[in-house]
Amino acid sequence: MENNVIKNRYEFVMLFDVENGNPNGDPDAGNMPRTDPETSFGIVTDVCLKRKIRNFVELYKEGEGGYNILVKADRSLNSKFTEAYDALGLEKKQKGKNTDDVKKAQGYICDNYFDVRTFGAVMSTGDDPCGIVRGPVQLNFAKSIDPVYVQDITVTRQAVTTDKDFNEKKQSEMGKKSFISYGLYRAEGYVSAMLAQKVTRFSEDDLELLWTAIINMFENDRSAARGKMCLRKLYVFKHESALGNAPAHILFDKIKVERKAGVEPPRSFGDYEITVDRNMPEGVEFIEKL
Structure with a gap:
């Protein structure tokens, strides 16, 4: 794998949208869609996007060596760190006293877990720590192009939960569902x-898998709560050198996304116009991946 390590710096821009759904619930606000309280722009966290990438890779590379996922709810992280010590x-x-062993275990984790190789991880816990890895791939929060309006509607279910309610002839139960009618989001990485x-x-190879995962990250992650989510565009800037040939913000500014004149409120991807300055x-x- 070492001979195939990437030699170029990259930046990328993702555009994705949601229709009648909740792209990223906020536990601090009753799981309503995340928003900036000062501007009402929608937010999707980097953690949420990374989760979807991890989930796709796990499906796509299931059982294939070198593509395990560390951050998932199968067993404790500390047990996986100990597994690295056992394997070596x-x-x-x-408790990390032997720094050479920590480095060796860290290398094992990087070789075997795609998400650590990609995003890094804090692995300094437990009896057999593997240190802290700063990953080469980082994402910003996604932010909607326009403010989003969060709706909280009541839904009913024709099935009651308890025997008591059933015996008392209760006909249905009510709940809440939070969503936005439409939002186009932009994330940079x-x-x-x-x-x-x-x-x-x-x-x-990892890089190509990353692009594939980003393009498909919503396709196998459907749920009633999330509504219709689609990755609309993936733009990539490839530098000739490892350190880079231009500042990232200059490249990001090459892509402009604006709501078309007269559209109020936006309800589809077609309500927006994307302008790309291809003079690099x-x-x-x-590179336009999608």
């Missing part, structure tokens, strides 16, 4: 060749 025959329960080379050995700085290649 390292002395356990040293970064891929660092320097971190890939020095730390996780994130490879060209020297040493940067623009």
Whole structure:
């Protein structure tokens, strides 16, 4: 895998939308769609997007060595760290005193877990810690292009929960459902060749898998709560060098997304116009993945 480690820096822009759904519930607000309280723009966290990428990779690469997922609800993280020590025959329960062993275990985790190789992880807990890994791929929060209006509606169910309610002839139960009618979101991300080379050995194959996962991350993640979610566009900026050939913000500014004149309120992707300045700085290649 080391010979295939990426050698170029990348930035990328994702555009995705939601129709009649909740793209990312906020536990601090009764699981209503996340919004900026000062502007009412919709928010989807980086953690939410990474979860969808992890879930797709797990489905797509199920059972294939090197593509396990560390951050998932199958067993404790500490037990996975100990597994790395067992696999390498390292002395356990040293609480990280042997830094060479920690580095070896960390390398094992990076080689075997795609999400650590990609996003990094904090693995400094338990009797057999594996240190802290800063991943080469990072995402910003996604933000809606326009403010979103959150609706909270009442829904009914023709099935009661308890025997008591059933015996008392209760006909239905009520609940709440929070959603937005439509929102187009923009998220930006970064891929660092320097971190890939020095730390996780994130490879060209991993990079292609990342693009595939982003394009398909909503396709196998359907639920009644999330409504209709689609990745609409994936734009990639590829630098000639590992350190990069232009500042990220200059490249991000090449892509403008604006609501079409006279559209109020927006209710579809067609209500927006995307303008791309394809005149790139020297040493940067623009790639439209979707």
